[in-house]
Amino acid sequence: MQKTGFSKYKEIVYYGLALAALLLVLRFLEIRYLVFAHGFEIYTAISAVLFMALGIWLAIKLFKPKTIVVEKEKPLEFNFDASACEAMGISKRELEVLQLMAQGLSNGEIAERLFVSLPTVKTHGARLFEKLDVKRRTQAVEKGKRLRLIP
Amino acid sequence: MQKTGFSKYKEIVYYGLALAALLLVLRFLEIRYLVFAHGFEIYTAISAVLFMALGIWLAIKLFKPKTIVVEKEKPLEFNFDASACEAMGISKRELEVLQLMAQGLSNGEIAERLFVSLPTVKTHGARLFEKLDVKRRTQAVEKGKRLRLIP
DNA sequence: AGTCAAATCATACCAAAGTATGACCGTTTT
DNA sequence: AAAACGGTCATACTTTGGTATGATTTGACT
Numbered sequence: 128m129q130k131t132g133f134s135k136y137k138e139i140v141y142y143g144l145a146l147a148a149l150l151l152v153l154r155f156l157e158i159r160y161l162v163f164a165h166g167f168e169i170y171t172a173i174s175a176v177l178f179m180a181l182g183i184w185l186a187i188k189l190f191k192p193k194t195i196v197v198e199k200e201k202p203l204e205f206n207f208d209a210s211a212c213e214a215m216g217i218s219k220r221e222l223e224v225l226q227l228m229a230q231g232l233s234n235g236e237i238a239e240r241l242f243v244s245l246p247t248v249k250t251h252g253a254r255l256f257e258k259l260d261v262k263r264r265t266q267a268v269e270k271g272k273r274l275r276l277i278p
Numbered sequence: 279m280q281k282t283g284f285s286k287y288k289e290i291v292y293y294g295l296a297l298a299a300l301l302l303v304l305r306f307l308e309i310r311y312l313v314f315a316h317g318f319e320i321y322t323a324i325s326a327v328l329f330m331a332l333g334i335w336l337a338i339k340l341f342k343p344k345t346i347v348v349e350k351e352k353p354l355e356f357n358f359d360a361s362a363c364e365a366m367g368i369s370k371r372e373l374e375v376l377q378l379m380a381q382g383l384s385n386g387e388i389a390e391r392l393f394v395s396l397p398t399v400k401t402h403g404a405r406l407f408e409k410l411d412v413k414r415r416t417q418a419v420e421k422g423k424r425l426r427l428i429p
Numbered sequence: 430a431g432t433c434a435a436a437t438c439a440t441a442c443c444a445a446a447g448t449a450t451g452a453c454c455g456t457t458t459t
Numbered sequence: 460a461a462a463a464c465g466g467t468c469a470t471a472c473t474t475t476g477g478t479a480t481g482a483t484t485t486g487a488c489t
Contacts, residue, residue, distance in 0.1 A: 153322075171304075174322060175329040182333020203354055218465060231417030234446065247467055253447070263475090264446075265416055266382030369435060384475065398437055404477065414445090415476075 145184075149177055208275035215258045215274075222276065224251045229268040229277050296335075300328060359426035366409045373427065375402045380419040380428050 153174055212222065220241075227237045238248045252264065261267045271277045304325055363373065371392075378388045389399045403415065412418045422428045 171322070171325055175325055178326040178330040179333035179336075182330035182335075183337040184333075185330075186334040186337030201352060201354070203352070220466065228416065229420070231412070231414055231420045233414060233444095243466085244468055246469055249447070250467085253449090256447080261382065262447085263382055263384060265379060265419065268416065268419070269380070269382045367434095371436065385477095386475080394436085395438055397439060400477070401437080404479090407477080413477085 145181070149181060152177065205278040206275060211274045212276055217255065217258055217276070221251050221255045221258070224248060225255055225267060225271050226277050228252070228264045229271065296332070300332060303328065356429040357426060362425045363427055368406065368409055368427070372402050372406045372409070375399060376406055376418060376422050377428050379403070379415045380422065 217225075223241060224237055227240060232240070234245055234248045234252065238245045241248070252267075256262065256264075256267055259267050259270050261270055268277070368376075374392060375388055378391060383391070385399045385403065386396055389396045392399070403418075407413065407415075407418055410418050410421050412421055419428070
């Protein structure tokens with residue numbers, strides 16, 4: 128939220144009022160303690176504490192908006208969308224195949240990696256394409272990434 | 279950088295020393311001005327200003343590391359790497375083909391989009407694969423994205 | 430004028446991808 | 460027990476992808 132000119136002006140008034148109040152307190156303390164023999168030291172100590180507190184409060188108030196928000200470019204990490212995956216009825220094996228397809232592997236290479244036969248990979252692929260409503264593996268990869276099924 | 283226990287301890291010592299020095303100044307001022315008739319008001323004012331300054335300084339010192347860096351997730355926009363593209367000798371047309379491949383289009387569809395024949399798209403593809411040192415279109419897309427040739 | 434790279438097209442062939450269909454085997458669910 | 464599902468494999472077929480080779484055109488650079 129942006130500060131208006133008025134609210135800033137109000138703050139200054141508050142600071143002035145606070146200062147005035149503090150001076151009043153000091154005046155009161157002066158009258159109260161000046162009569163005593165060692166009242167001077169007490170008065171000094173109290174005034175010192177009060178003014179230090181005022182200084183601290185002032186500094187905090189004035190330097191409060193130092194919270195700087197830095198927008199840093201973050202690679203935007205991958206969050207697997209399990210709900211989308213389940214909603215489309217995609218099985219674990221099909222997902223594995225999709226991942227390997229995204230890495231540019233051929234069906235044969237995928238078959239080797241998963242220790243299954245080529246036809247198996249093909250059937251997984253076919254079901255995957257059907258569930259993702261695509262026609263080619265490249266489209267499947269593209270859609271898989273959009274739906275956060277793969278990184 | 280993380281603060282060590284020692285440096286934090288050192289800071290406290292500094293604050294203590296500063297306070298001690300301030301008291302010494304006050305003592306000096308007390309001796310100097312107490313003899314005068316209106317020395318009391320002057321002494322009070324000076325001590326007030328000094329302690330307020332101390333308070334401000336303290337607050338600034340203590341609340342300085344309030345600068346919070348918020349890491350915001352940014353989609354990380356696409357910056358075309360023309361240097362990498364030139365370095366590999368990839369032509370405009372080849373890049374266009376790569377882009378359309380990344381969108382999951384078949385060679386035939388790409389041919390339609392670019393108003394050229396199927397063999398043309400194939401030769402573009404073949405040269406592209408050679409230049410990118412890949413064997414399949416899926417790998418070309420994967421590598422093209424890694425090299426920032428396509429979004 | 431000559432060279433070169435990019436772009437275009439063609440033809441032919443082989444490999445890979447994708448489709449269709451059917452079958453078998455465990456789990457899990459009903 | 461039967462049904463449903465996921466995973467597996469196979470066979471046959473069609474489509475698409477990729478390779479190889481060669482040819483033509485156009486524009487840029489020398």
